[in-house]
Amino acid sequence: xxxxxxxxxxxxxxxxxxxxxxxxxxxxxxxxxxxxxxxxxxxxxxxxxxxxxxxxxxxxxxxxxxxxxxxxxxxxxxxxxxxxxxxxxxxxxxxxxxxxxxxxxxxxxxxx
Amino acid sequence: xxxxxxxxxxxxxxxxxxxxxxxxxxxxxxxxxxxxxxxxxxxxxxxxxxxxxxxxxxxxxxxxxxxxxxxxxxxxxxxxxxxxxxxxxxxxxxxx
Amino acid sequence: xxxxxxxxxxxxxxxxxxxxxxxxxxxxxxxxxxxxxxxxxxxxxxxxxxxxxxxxxxxxxxxxxxxxxxxxxxxxxxxxxxxxxxxxxxxxxxxxxxxxxxxxxxxxxxxxxxxxxxxxxxxxxxxxxxxxxxxxxxxxxxxxxxxxxxxxxxxxxxxxxxxxxxxxxxxxxxxxxxxxxxxxxxxxxxxxxxxxxxxxxxxxxxxxxxxxxxxxxxxxxxxxxxxxxxxxxxxxxxxxxxxxxxxxxxxxxxxxxxxxxxxxxxxxxxxxxxxxxxxxxxxxxxxxxxxxxxxxxxxxxxxxxxxxxxxxxxxxxxxxxxxxxxxxxxxxxxxxxxxxxxxxxxxxxxxxxxxxxxxxxxxxxxxxxxxxxxxxxxxxxxxxxxxxxxxxxxxxxxxxxxxxxxxxxxxxxxxxxxxxxxxxxxxxxxxxxxxxxxxxxxxxxxxxxxxxxxxxxxxxxxxxxxxxxxxxxxxxxxxxxxxxxxxxxxxxxxxxxxxxxxxxxxxxxxxxxxxxxxxxxxxx
Numbered sequence: 045x046x047x048x049x050x051x052x053x054x055x056x057x058x059x060x061x062x063x064x065x066x067x068x069x070x071x072x073x074x075x076x077x078x079x080x081x082x083x084x085x086x087x088x089x090x091x092x093x094x095x096x097x098x099x100x101x102x103x104x105x106x107x108x109x110x111x112x113x114x115x116x117x118x119x120x121x122x123x124x125x126x127x128x129x130x131x132x133x134x135x136x137x138x139x140x141x142x143x144x145x146x147x148x149x150x151x152x153x154x155x156x
Numbered sequence: 157x158x159x160x161x162x163x164x165x166x167x168x169x170x171x172x173x174x175x176x177x178x179x180x181x182x183x184x185x186x187x188x189x190x191x192x193x194x195x196x197x198x199x200x201x202x203x204x205x206x207x208x209x210x211x212x213x214x215x216x217x218x219x220x221x222x223x224x225x226x227x228x229x230x231x232x233x234x235x236x237x238x239x240x241x242x243x244x245x246x247x248x249x250x251x252x
Numbered sequence: 253x254x255x256x257x258x259x260x261x262x263x264x265x266x267x268x269x270x271x272x273x274x275x276x277x278x279x280x281x282x283x284x285x286x287x288x289x290x291x292x293x294x295x296x297x298x299x300x301x302x303x304x305x306x307x308x309x310x311x312x313x314x315x316x317x318x319x320x321x322x323x324x325x326x327x328x329x330x331x332x333x334x335x336x337x338x339x340x341x342x343x344x345x346x347x348x349x350x351x352x353x354x355x356x357x358x359x360x361x362x363x364x365x366x367x368x369x370x371x372x373x374x375x376x377x378x379x380x381x382x383x384x385x386x387x388x389x390x391x392x393x394x395x396x397x398x399x400x401x402x403x404x405x406x407x408x409x410x411x412x413x414x415x416x417x418x419x420x421x422x423x424x425x426x427x428x429x430x431x432x433x434x435x436x437x438x439x440x441x442x443x444x445x446x447x448x449x450x451x452x453x454x455x456x457x458x459x460x461x462x463x464x465x466x467x468x469x470x471x472x473x474x475x476x477x478x479x480x481x482x483x484x485x486x487x488x489x490x491x492x493x494x495x496x497x498x499x500x501x502x503x504x505x506x507x508x509x510x511x512x513x514x515x516x517x518x519x520x521x522x523x524x525x526x527x528x529x530x531x532x533x534x535x536x537x538x539x540x541x542x543x544x545x546x547x548x549x550x551x552x553x554x555x556x557x558x559x560x561x562x563x564x565x566x567x568x569x570x571x572x573x574x575x576x577x578x579x580x581x582x583x584x585x586x587x588x589x590x591x592x593x594x595x596x597x598x599x600x601x602x603x604x605x606x607x608x609x610x611x612x613x614x615x616x617x618x619x620x621x622x623x624x625x626x627x628x629x630x631x632x633x634x635x636x637x638x639x640x641x642x643x644x645x646x647x648x649x650x651x652x653x654x655x656x657x658x659x660x661x662x663x664x665x666x667x668x669x670x671x672x673x674x675x676x677x678x679x680x681x682x683x684x685x686x687x688x689x690x691x692x693x694x695x696x697x698x699x700x701x702x703x704x705x706x707x708x709x710x711x712x713x714x715x716x717x718x719x720x721x722x723x724x725x726x727x728x729x730x731x732x733x734x735x736x737x738x739x740x741x742x743x744x745x746x747x748x749x750x751x752x753x754x755x756x757x758x759x760x761x762x763x764x765x766x767x768x769x770x771x772x773x774x775x776x
Contacts, residue, residue: 049598064418109552110595116442117602123439124609127420175394183462190463195579198477201463202579206586208460209452213400220264220405221257242466 045105047152052101052115054148057122058141059094062087064126065138074134095119169225177232178215182208184235187242261405266621268405270643272398273618274650275381277611279392281654283378283447284607285371287592287600288737290336292371295737296665297354298721299365300339302730305357307332307527308514310340313360315513318342323536331529333357334547341529367675368665373683374658379451382680392451393459399448406437413438426627429620436613443606444613450590453583454554508538511567516542520560524573525550532564540564546573549593553584615651622647622699645694645702652706653690655748659713659741660686666724700759707752714745 064070066087071079079087098118103111129137190197190204215231222228240247255263285292294300314330322328322344329352331341343352354363373382380388407413417438420431437444457464461471468474510532521527524546533541542562548555553576561571576584588594592603622644632640664682668675694702718738721728729735 045596045598060418067415067418069415070418105598106595110599113552113589114595114599114602116446117599117606120440120443121602121605121609123418124436127418127435127439130418131420131422182460186460186462187466190466197467199577199579201457201467201474202583204463205456205460206453206582208456208462209397209400209449212397213404216397216401217261217264217404220260242462246466246469 047148047155048101048105049114050148050151052098052105053118053122054141054144055094055098055101056115056118057125057144059091059098060119060123060126061091061138061141062094063091064130066091070130073130074138166225170220170228173225173228173232174216174219177229177235178212178219180235181215181232181238182212184239184242185211188238189242191242191244258409261408265402265405265409268398269402269617270621272395272402273614273621274646275391275395276399277614277618277650278381278654279378279395280607280611280614281658282374284604284611285658286375286378287604287607289371289375291733291737292374292662293368294337294339294371294731294733296368296370296662297339297365298725298731298734299363300354300731301356301358301363302338302727302732303358304338305333305340307334308517310357311513311517311530313355313357314340314342315510317355317360317362318344318535326534328532328535329529330531332527334526334528366665366670367672369661369676369679369683373661373680379454382684389455389458393455396448396452399444400452403437403441403444403448407441410434410438426620426623429616429623433613433616433620436609436616440606440609440613444610446589447607447610450586453586454590456583505534505537505539507536508540508565510535510540511542511563511565513542516562516567517544519569520544520546520562523560524558534564538565541570547593548588548591549595552588552594553581554588554591554593555584618647618651641699642695644699645691648694648699648702648706649687649691652703652710653687653694656690656706656710656713657683657687659710659717662717662741663713663720666720700755704752704755704759707748707755711745711748711752714741714748717741717745 065074065079066084068078068084071084071087099111099115102115102118105111106114126137129140186204186208190200193200193204195203218231219228222231310333311330314332318325318328318330325344327345329341329343331339331352333340338357340355340357341352342355354365355361356363376382379392381391382388383391416431416434418435420428420435422428422432452459457471457474464471464474468477513530517527517530524544526547528545528547530542530544533539533543540563542564543559544562545559546555558573559571560569560573562568563570592600622640625640625643661679661683664679668678668682672678690706693706696702697705718729718741721734721738729738
């Protein structure tokens with residue numbers, strides 16, 4: 045359960061980060077140049093796909109009844125954390141899921 | 157988005173229309189809904205009552221959004237027919 | 253009042269938000285703390301031993317104790333240790349709560365536990381504001397309606413919901429406060445709406461009895477109808493109590509040994525999930541009845557009153573756990589969504605964090621109100637300026653002062669003498685005394701200084717909580733739940749310290765605001 049919980053959290057955060065980067069204003073804020081239309085499209089698509097993955101992880105963690113409740117909480121909190129990090133450490137904020145993924149793997153291994 | 161501070165009387169009227177009038181309207185609406193729903197009474201109670209707070213919220217917003225005070229109280233006036241619809245069997249009993 | 257829709261909604265949001273914001277912040281913050289009410293409760297009763305004991309073993313100790321102390325009682329109540337609370341509670345007689353004793357689940361000895369307001373204080377304050385129950389419930393209901401109105405009117409006046417979804421520009425004064433307020437409201441909108449609406453739904457038929465009045469005439473009739481219909485299996489409590497009453501009038505039944513409880517509990521657990529406790533009617537007699545209750549939270553539905561009834565001699569199932577009919581299930585699921593007893597600790601943490609953000613959102617709205625007005629201070633008439641300063645002080649006491657009072661309650665729990673009479677009431681008094689002092693302090697100090705000092709003190713008290721345990725307890729960190737709570741307090745304290753530090757720096761940088769005393773003199 046803990047593995048899917050943290051996986052859901054990570055995917056929710058990553059999804060929100062991708063959706064955020066899919067917006068011109070924030071892409072520019074992080075990378076100092078404008079995204080190409082194709083990049084924006086891809087980021088949005090990836091964002092929704094990651095959120096869908098987070099939903100699946102929540103259903104794995106809690107089942108069909110409680111999963112969606114937990115998912116909404118994770119997406120909201122993931123977005124809020126991103127909001128708080130973005131103006132201070134923009135690159136770290138969007139790359140956080142990449143750094144956090146190995147730790148998640150560790151949790152998965154420990155939990156078996 | 158300037159904060160407009162109107163004279164106090166219309167404001168008090170609006171607040172009353174929102175809180176008291178809105179509640180009266182919601183109460184009557186819930187009663188009427190419970191009466192007309194084609195469900196067993198034990199189900200109708202829950203189904204009619206659950207949306208009450210959404211209704212009350214809208215009624216309160218209406219009281220403040222209405223262009224004139226009269227229109228704000230109009231909504232409240234709807235409570236009377238709705239209440240009658242909800243309570244007519246009980247009223248008949250009382251009167252008989 | 254000839255205005256556009258946006259203008260009237262902005263007015264409503266601003267003033268409604270201010271008047272109810274103070275109350276709402278208190279309701280949201282205590283509600284957030286109440287997510288961990290059992291954990292706080294355990295922390296406030298440090299005499300409870302740390303070892304984990306199997307439920308069956310604890311049950312055996314409880315039975316031995318009750319057999320020895322209350323062999324003639326009509327009813328035994330036992331609350332078993334569970335994941336969240338390792339306490340074993342017993343009581344004899346008809347009341348389920350109160351008047352009971354806590355036992356050491358290993359030895360069965362009664363525990364000398366300090367009297368405390370406990371985590372239940374936050375829970376009760378959350379929905380009654382520590383007022384007489386009916387008054388408190390209606391006031392909290394009104395505040396919750398104001399929250400709904402504020403949320404919807406806030407959506408109407410927020411023109412760039414999607415464009416500014418992730419927008420937060422710190423260090424820009426009013427702009428930053430507005431960004432933070434908007435983004436935290438929008439990002440957590442599902443939570444805000446859900447928690448407010450489901451909170452109202454808990455007392456649905458108290459707040460909105462229209463349907464009951466219309467269809468049943470009076471509220472008792474509805475209660476009878478709910479209990480009476482056999483299909484609904486609502487018989488649960490009411491029916492049982494009636495039956496118990498009849499039995500009590502009959503002559504005492506012959507003595508008979510109690511059924512073995514192990515298999516009974518196993519069956520109940522299989523049907524209902526982890527168990528919270530049980531009560532035994534007429535123990536040691538042939539008409540004994542055993543009622544077993546699950547912990548809340550094996551499902552989303554709020555299952556208060558759900559139980560299984562067994563024959564106390566041959567162990568036969570007399571009543572299976574009731575299932576709600578779909579219409580009522582909807583209400584109970586919504587109530588359950590509010591109570592957040594389901595989904596284990598991960599879900600509890602999500603609720604806790606969401607609640608913190610909600611509280612912060614409300615607080616940021618309150619601050620925003622003042623930040624907007626501050627720019628106009630100089631040009632305001634003295635009377636209006638006095639009102640502004642009163643609002644500033646109330647803001648400070650409502651937000652930072654309440655935080656201080658909450659952590660103050662925990663300090664009072666450790667610092668008040670253990671043998672003090674009416675100790676629980678004194679803890680509550682300490683809570684309100686700290687809150688009142690914070691208001692006086694807020695009225696006396698210049699605004700930013702007041703914020704810095706109250707936030708700083710709250711931070712200090714939060715961060716020093718583990719130290720307090722070290723100084724006042726013989727075995728400070730034996731209980732893993734204590735460690736978790738104190739670490740959380742440490743983290744919250746660090747966040748508060750960060751806030752206090754920012755306020756302090758802001759105060760150094762900003763031109764001094766007019767001092768309250770100076771303003772008062774001008775006013776006179």
